[in-house]
Amino acid sequence: MAVTVVRKFNKTQIPTDFFSIKEQQKINKFLLNNLQLGLDIEVGCGVGLHPLEYARLNESKKIIALERTKTKFNKFLNRFNSHLKNQPKLQDHLLPVGEDAIAFILKFIKQKTVDNYFLLHPNPYPKLKHLNKRWHAMPAMSLLVETLKPGGCIHLATNQEYYYKEALSYMQNIWKLSVKSKNTYYKNDIKGRTHFEIKYLNMGDAIFNVIFQKPMLD
Ligand SMILES: C[S@@+](CC[C@H](N)C(=O)[O-])C[C@H]1O[C@@H](n2cnc3c(N)ncnc32)[C@H](O)[C@@H]1O
Incomplete structure (x- = not known):
């Protein structure tokens, strides 16, 4: 599949001054605590x-989960707060953030500090003219790649075969990541990790799941 050139990411065009002082303190505390x-x-x-299930199953990890749509984020936050009653340590492992991920990463995340990014069922933007809104063809993908540790991974899942095939081309040819693993799942193969994944599996769709890896020698 042909790939088109991706324009350079212009960091100065991204506003990052909307995080309140309280929000910044909370985020920096989460990042600095439990550095192990x-x-x-x-x-x-x-x-x-x-992220709720991942944090429960992976006690050696901390995960920041970002959702910019306020209605969805508020449902997530309600779930998080009710889990917290039985799992008080959850707040050491999971930080919900209701802001745009690009601004967040630009402001708070240092180069080569992230083990894994999860992009589970991103908006597919199927129109040709919206290619530059798909994560693999977005200039901001450079930010995800530079904040990944060498050997770190980007996990992508989608029910759209064109998106999956295009991501395979862009991630390898433009972003110089390798494919660590790829699988196709159907209903009964997996439980479904997200709201959309459960919906797609129940509809009989295939789920294309791929893990991209940054080279160890960066
Ligand atoms: C198709 S939904 C999938 C949601 C969830 N991952 C799932 O599988 O159920 C994609 C979500 O990504 C969110 N999103 C897209 N771009 C984002 C960004 N730059 N920062 C934060 N959230 C973003 C949208 O608000 C939307 O809720």
């Missing part, structure tokens, strides 16, 4: 099913 835990970031986590 590996850092993962989920972009566009919707109502938060995956």
Whole structure:
């Protein structure tokens, strides 16, 4: 599949001054606490099913889960607060953030500090003219790649085969990541990790799941 040139990411065009002082303090505290835990970031986590389960199962990790749509984020936050009653340590492992992921990463995340990014069922933007809104063809993908540790991974899931094939081309040819693993799942193969994934599996769709890896020698 042909790939087109991706324009250079212009960091100066991204506003990052909307984080309140309180929000900044909370984020920096989460980042600085428990430095022994590996850092993962989920972009566009919707109502938060995956980060809640991931944090429960992975005690050696901390995950920041970002969702910019306020209605979805509020559902996630309600779920997070009710889990917190039985799992008080959850707040050491999971930080919900209701802001745009690009501005967040630009402001708070240092180069080569992230173990894993999760992009689970990103908006597919199927129109040709919206190619530059798909994550693999976005200039901002350079930000995800530069904040990944060498050997770190980007996990992508989609039910759209064109998106999956295009991501395979762009991630390897433009972003110089390798494919660590790729699988196709159907209903009964997996439970479904996110709200959208459960919906797509129930509709009989295939789920294309791929893990891209940054080279160890960066
Ligand atoms: C198709 S939904 C999938 C939600 C969830 N991952 C799931 O599988 O159920 C994509 C989500 O990504 C969010 N999103 C897209 N771009 C984002 C960004 N730059 N920062 C934060 N959230 C973003 C949208 O608001 C939307 O809720």
